Every structure is written in C-alpha cells, then in structure tokens.
C-alpha cells in the first residue's frame with residue numbers, strides 16, 4: 001500500500017482531532033491483528049488502548065470476521081421496524097444474559113451516544129407512561145462522557161463538549177466529579193475517599209424536587225476523562241438515594257462493559273444493579289458499530305399495554321440491531337466466553353496495576369489511577385498550553401516507539417485488549433517511561 005498524498009487526506013474531517021496538524025503529519029493505520037496495528041510500511045504498532053476502548057477481544061479475530069463475512073453474504077439488511085431477523089434476537093438474549101438483576105430487554109442503537117440518548121428517552125417516557133410526566137430532569141456528573149448526542153452534551157460533564165451547544169441542551173443537573181487529587185493521589189482500584197459525594201444528589205433533589213427528576217446517569221468508572229474509579233460506597237449510595245426517590249439509575253457501561261473491569265458489566269463487579277445499562281464498543285469488539293440500552297423488566301412491561309396495532313415506543317434507528325452488528329455481537333460474546341476473557345482481564349489486573357504504578361516517580365507523572373484493565377497517568381502540563389504535553393507524548397509513542405496510546409487532555413490512558421500478555425503491558429509502560437524521561 002502506498003502512502004496517502006496530501007490531496008487524498010483533504011476531504012475527511014477527522015473527529016476529535018486537530019485536522020491541520022494531522023494532515024501535515026498523519027498517523028495512518030492500515031492493518032490490525034491481535035494486539036497490533038500495522039502501518040503502510042508494515043511496521044507493527046502495539047495497541048495499548050483496545051482501539052478506542054472497544055477492541056476487547058483483540059483485532060481481526062477469526063470467529064468474528066467469519067460471522068460478519070457470512071452475514072454480509074446472506075442477509076445484508078433486514079428492517080427491525082415491524083419485522084425482525086434471528087440474529088438480533090439472539091444478540092439481545094446474549095447481552096441480557098450478561099446483565100444483572102431483571103435487566104432483561106435490549107433496545108439496540110449504533111453507538112454509545114445513541115445508547116445514552118435511548119436510555120434517557122426511555123427513562124422520561126417510562127415516567128410519563130405511568131403517570132409521572134413531570135419527571136423530565138436528568139442528573140449527570142462533572143467529568144462525565146456520554147458521547148455527543150442530546151444526552152451526551154446535556155448530562156455530560158466536559159465543558160469543551162458543551163459550551164458551544166448550550167442552547168441545545170435539555171434540563172440537567174450535575175453531581176460533582178468523584179476525583180480529588182489531594183485526597184486520592186496514586187490510589188489503586190477504588191479510592192477510599194469520596195463515597196460521601198453521592199450525598200450531593202440529595203441537594204439536587206431538594207432543589208428541584210424528586211417529582212421533576214427522571215434519572216441519574218453515571219459511568220460506574222468514568223473512562224474518557226481519565227479513568228476515575230468510583231470511590232468506595234459511592235455507587236451503593238447513589239442506588240439507595242435514587243430508589244428512595246423513585247428516580248431511575250442508569251449506568252453508562254459503554255467502556256466498562258464486556259470485561260474491561262473483569263466482569264460482563266461493572267454493575268456485577270461493584271454489586272450495584274441499576275435500572276438501565278447502556279453499552280456499545282466491546283459488544284462487537286469494535287468491529288461493527290452497535291450500541292444499546294438494557295432495561296429492567298418493569299420498565300419494558302410498562303410500555304407493553306397495547307392496543308395490538310399501536311407502536312409502544314416511538315424511538316429507533318434504521319440500523320437498530322443491524323444483521324452485521326448482531327452477528328458480530330453474537331460471535332464476540334461467544335469468543336469472550338470460549339476464551340474466558342473476562343476472567344483473564346480479572347487475572348491480569350494485579351500485574352497491570354503494579355506495572356502502571358511502577359511509573360510513579362517517573363519525570364512528569366503527577367498521578368496514576370487504575371481499575372480493571374484501565375489506567376490513567378496524569379502528566380504535568382506544559383505551562384500555557386494545556387493538552388500539549390500528552391499530545392507530544394502520543395506522537396513520540398507512535399512514531400518512535402511503535403505504540404498507539406489514548407490521551408485525554410494531559411492524561412495518558414491505557415486500556416489494552418483483554419488478550420494482552422504481561423510482555424505487552426511491560427512494553428507499553430516501559431516505553432512510556434522512556435518517552436517521559438526524554439521529554440522532562
């Protein structure tokens with residue numbers, strides 16, 4: 001494969017990317033297998049972030065590829081409005097089987113953003129369907145990422161993603177972020193400090209009244225803003241308070257689902273069952289876009305009141321439960337089971353934790369956090385140029401060290417595929433240490 005010319009790079013406006021710089025200095029990936037990418041020159045590049053937190057089974061895994069290829073040749077599309085095809089039902093059943101409690105019904109979307117929109121709409125519609133139509137407010141959290149749709153910008157807690165679109169947001173309140181460096185620096189797993197921050201929900205309820213609040217949506221572990229594990233007791237408290245006030249609890253498990261925290265869902269790891277779980281990414285190991293919301297039986301049942309000819313929920317996407325995505329999801333979930341990848345993720349966690357925390361004391365490292373197979377390393381920013389430090393580190397890691405890393409602001413996040421070996425963990429952390437020492 002030959003390198004792309006400047007002209008060929010022009011048309012594509014890359015998302016969440018400084019395009020002008022990228023097109024001067026492109027980072028092009030042309031192949032992938034297992035733990036590695038390849039570029040045009042055939043260089044092997046380690047994937048330290050499972051794509052964008054999605055390729056949990058590793059890249060181009062044969063059973064998933066086969067399922068997608070066969071489905072493309074036999075059922076390229078079938079409508080799921082008023083009709084259906086077997087793989088969508090099978091995928092829904094497999095996903096629901098991984099979810100805790102009575103979360104038995106799956107509404108399909110095509111991304112994490114659509115999953116968040118779907119969950120929020122179901123929550124508001126459910127309250128209305130049972131006669132509490134005043135419950136429309138959503139409670140999110142500072143430093144939350146729920147994608148870039150309606151729910152993502154309204155309930156999300158990233159200023160840069162919201163500020164230009166404020167006029168488009170729906171009424172939302174925000175819990176404080178659970179991270180506090182002074183209290184939690186270099187904590188391993190769930191921090192001890194911070195469980196009390198869930199009590200802030202009581203203040204929001206006092207201010208707005210429970211009768212106006214439909215749902216609280218949180219990532220059990222905030223991923224995109226730098227791996228913020230929930231403080232001990234925090235999720236349990238949110239569950240208690242929401243239950244007391246008739247508010248639905250939504251876990252956005254777009255990152256934490258499918259083994260990232262050593263279980264099917266983080267809800268299982270933390271022993272807290274929400275009313276709705278959103279998922280995407282790992283459901284197909286990133287191979288075909290798919291997302292969705294898994295809802296509690298009582299929510300689903302509320303909509304199933306007939307009459308026979310009337311649609312029960314006015315929501316859905318042309319590609320909800322698309323045959324290729326559904327086939328990929330079934331093959332992926334089977335692969336997770338057959339290779340015991342959730343258990344493997346849990347077994348690797350202690351080694352991963354020790355490896356990332358060995359970076360403590362390396363120049364420019366200000367804090368390190370980890371849980372499951374996710375970790376973040378906060379770097380000292382360049383004065384007056386927020387984000388530049390990690391951006392430069394990312395480029396050096398790619399061009400000089402053959403490692404793709406994910407950055408958020410001045411934070412480096414590691415979230416390797418669940419098939420990672422200890423040697424891959426050593427490679428990503430060792431090379432990051434070399435780059436930081438050279439940059440200091």
Ligand code: PLP
Pocket residue numbers: 110111112113114116145146147148219223224252253254255280281291
């Ligand atoms: N929710 C969470 C927790 C995420 O981490 C992401 C993406 O990283 C999303 C939602 C949005 O997913 P997508 O980019 O597929 O729309």
